[in-house]
Amino acid sequence: MKKHLLLLVAAVVSTAFAYADNRKLSVNGTVEGVQSGKVYLQKFDNKMYKLIDSAQIKNGRFSFDKVVELPEIYAFTLDTTQSAYMVFLDENPVTVKFDTAQYYRNTVVTGSKLQDLFTEYKKQKRVRVDEFIKANPASLVSAYVLYRDFSYRLSPEEIQSNIQLLDASLRNTPYVKVLEELIKVLETVSIGKKAPDFTVNDVEGKPVKFSDYLGKGYVLVDFWAAWCGPCRRENPNVVKVYAKYHDKGFDIFGVSLDRSKEAWVKAIEKDNLTWTHVSDLLYWNSEPAKLYGVRAIPANFLIDKDGIIVAKNLRGEDLDKILGEYFD
Known part of the structure; x- marks a missing residue:
């Protein structure tokens, strides 16, 4: 009984x-x-x-x-x-x-x-995700919006607090499960933590170990893709900074979220990206992207010679400024 x-x-x-x-x-x-x-x-x-x-x-x-x-x-x-x-x-x-x-x-x-x-959500501007969830706690739209549009902007604590606002019926959706896993990952790649190591093939199909590029200076792990418009627009800034600081000990380790090798290689050549590039060509199932909790691109992590993450998601002048502080 x-x-x-x-x-x-x-x-x-x-x-x-x-x-x-x-x-x-x-x-x-x-x-x-x-x-x-x-x-x-x-x-x-x-x-x-x-x-x-x-x-x-x-x-x-x-x-x-x-x-x-x-x-x-x-x-x-x-x-x-x-x-x-x-x-x-x-x-x-x-x-x-x-x-x-x-x-x-x-x-x-x-x-x-x-x-x-x-x-209706897409028509709104400057949406506060917590307010949207509170107004629609049991809607799949709320779980998706948090997962897709806000997860890459929020801290692990903020993601968790927003998950708590969702109705319990949404906890088993793939969107909330991804978010719960993301919280754990983001805590491992916060500033001050050791950068996770990984091995992925380069453009020649040869396996490359990321940690082999550490120990000499600062390395920028740059997540991007040929299909990513914002990434391509940011590339000229990255090229400029690379040319300015490479001889002083700065390097870049490009990680692509592409699916097409042809498009990936063509973008490298067209944008004049002369540093090391790797990709498993798995799009959003990219293993390095999962390892670093990357949910939107462009995204990057600045790593020091000891393999410690010292900055994240630097764009344009911000990247130039922080490297100037380290090298000048």
Whole structure:
């Protein structure tokens, strides 16, 4: 009797803390300017998308009628190699007016309350994440916003305090799980801590150990990617600083979050990045990025000759200024 009671309690607790479940998805849509072809349904996974299903476009119309995990974040696209339109889907039937022009600017999704909330969120400026969560504590949108838009701006303590504002039903979502793991990682790469070591292949496919570059001076571990616009715009500043301080003992160790080796190598050459570069070509699943808690790029860590992190996320004149203090 006691055993059955324990199992019942466990089942109730599990259900109480479960957010998503396998439910039937109902989507009907039209595609602007397209009469035939396919619409692909993808599931959001760590800033990437995994293919779930596809639907034929007939006379400009398509539909999905499939059991999937709901509520959850998905995306629609006509080409899985190109950008997709992200959408929050819940248990309600959804209608989509799909328009691929101008980065899906005119796409309209109706029926999903979660998508309505996300659309309203994107219109707001200077959002305070704690206030947004307090207003929507049980919404998947709140967990996503904290995960995607604020985690890289907040301290471990701030991330934890915001997680506490979320409804308990969201604790088992992948977004909160990533945040909880991120808190642990960020504590290991704070200023004053020993920089974690790693080994990743360079552009020639040869394994390179980061710690082999320590001990001579200051090293900037620079996380970037060829596809990252802000990274490419920051590169001229990094090149300038490298030229100014390299002979004094400054080096850079570039870590790319690219997927395409061709694009990565081409960007290195085009931006004149003449220092050591490595990448496992795993995009947001990059092992060094996970090790350093990198959730947005560009990101960097300045390491001294003893392997200690002395500064983080230096941009433009800030990087030049702090190196000037160390070398001049």
